[in-house]
Amino acid sequence: MPTIAVLSMKGGVGKTTLALGLASAAWNRHWRTLVVDLDPQANASMGVGLMDPALTVGDALADGRPGVAAEAIVPSTWGRGTDVLPSEPAVEHRVAEAAPGSEQRLRTVLAGIGHRYELVVIDCPPSLGEMTRNALHAASQALVVTEPGYFALRGAQQAVEAIDLVRESSNRTLAAPTIVLNRMRSTVAEHRHRAQELRAYFDRQVSDVEIPERNAIAQAEGAGMPIHAWDSPAGRELSERFDTLLDRLFPGGMR
Ligand SMILES: Nc1ncnc2c1ncn2[C@@H]1O[C@H](COP(=O)(O)OP(=O)(O)OP(=O)(O)O)[C@@H](O)[C@H]1O
Ligand SMILES: [Mg+2]
Incomplete structure (x- = not known):
């Protein structure tokens, strides 16, 4: 199953x-999509319209049986086959940190579920800790998000190191990461400088698709709508960027 973990060290x-932009691009194509929310803030769950879930990814991880996540997966309000495995505030505390193999828990509870979907998107919390490691063990692709700021290079380096560690040891099916610049304002010299700096270091690992800073993002998120349903010039511009990003991640219809 094509599974994208979206991560960064920084909040x-x-x-x-x-994560929601890619899910929206898949929604627009009528792909069956699962949004897995691993962040205790549950922003992705709310972004697809889920406010008060009965069961969460925390329940599934605490249970630990293969495929048990199916019990917590519900349809999102986006419709068209976009489902969500929602999060909860206590999610991180419910995975025993020191337990051997604990980084495989998400992969285990999702076992047998992936084939129902054409895309799985995992939204990680702002750290490279236990939940993000779980995401990287369940993923086939990793997307590192960064802003074009002073700490972008260092933050991306640390995320890529964490990903490479997993790729070289316990998840050899994980592809080399893609780094995406978000909140780009190409008129700002500092942003252009940071983008250049990142590309000088990571070369083609930095996606040519940059996500601009646009109010439509927060507006669509607040309305619980996919950006592809947000009918404005900025909504259409962003939709195109996410379409291209999804194509780049799965070239040649790899799905
Ligand atoms: N390109 C953009 N243009 C305008 N606003 C944006 C853009 N990207 C993100 N935002 C806004 O910035 C805020 C933070 O974005 P988001 O929640 O996606 O970050 P995050 O990395 O998931 O945060 P956290 O680490 O807390 O999970 C949100 O309010 C979001 O609407
Ligand atoms: Mg978030």
Whole structure:
């Protein structure tokens, strides 16, 4: 199953926005899509209209049986086959950190579920800790989100190191990561400089698709709507970016 983990070490850089943007591109194509929310803030769950879930990914992880996540998966309000495995505030505390193999828990509870979907998108919390490691063990692709700021290079390096560690040891099916610049304002010299710096270091690992800063993002998120349903010039511009990003992640219809 094509499974994208969206991560960053830093908070507030746009992980949830990118995860929902890709899910929206898949929604627009009528792909059956699962949004897995691993963040205790539950922003992705709310972004697809889920406010008060009966069961969560925390319940599934605490249970631990293969495929048990199916019990917590519900349809989102987006419709068209976009489902969500919602999160909860206590999610992180419900996975025993020190337990051997604990980083495989998400993969286990999702076992047998992936084939029902054409795309699985995992929204990670703002850290490279236990939940993000779980995401990387369940994923086939990793997307590192960064803003074009002073700490972008260092933050991306640390995320890529964490991903490479997993790729070289316990998840050899995980592809090399893609780095995406979010909140780009190409008129700002500092942004152009940081983008250049990132590309000088990571070369083609930095996606040519940049996500611009647009109010439509927060507006669509607040309305619980996919950006592809947000009918404005900015909504259409962003939709195109997410379409291209999804194509780049799965070239040649790899799905
Ligand atoms: N390209 C953008 N243009 C305008 N606003 C944006 C953009 N990307 C993100 N935002 C806004 O910035 C805020 C943080 O974005 P988001 O929630 O996606 O970040 P995050 O990395 O998931 O945060 P956290 O680390 O807390 O999970 C949100 O209010 C979102 O609407
Ligand atoms: Mg988030």
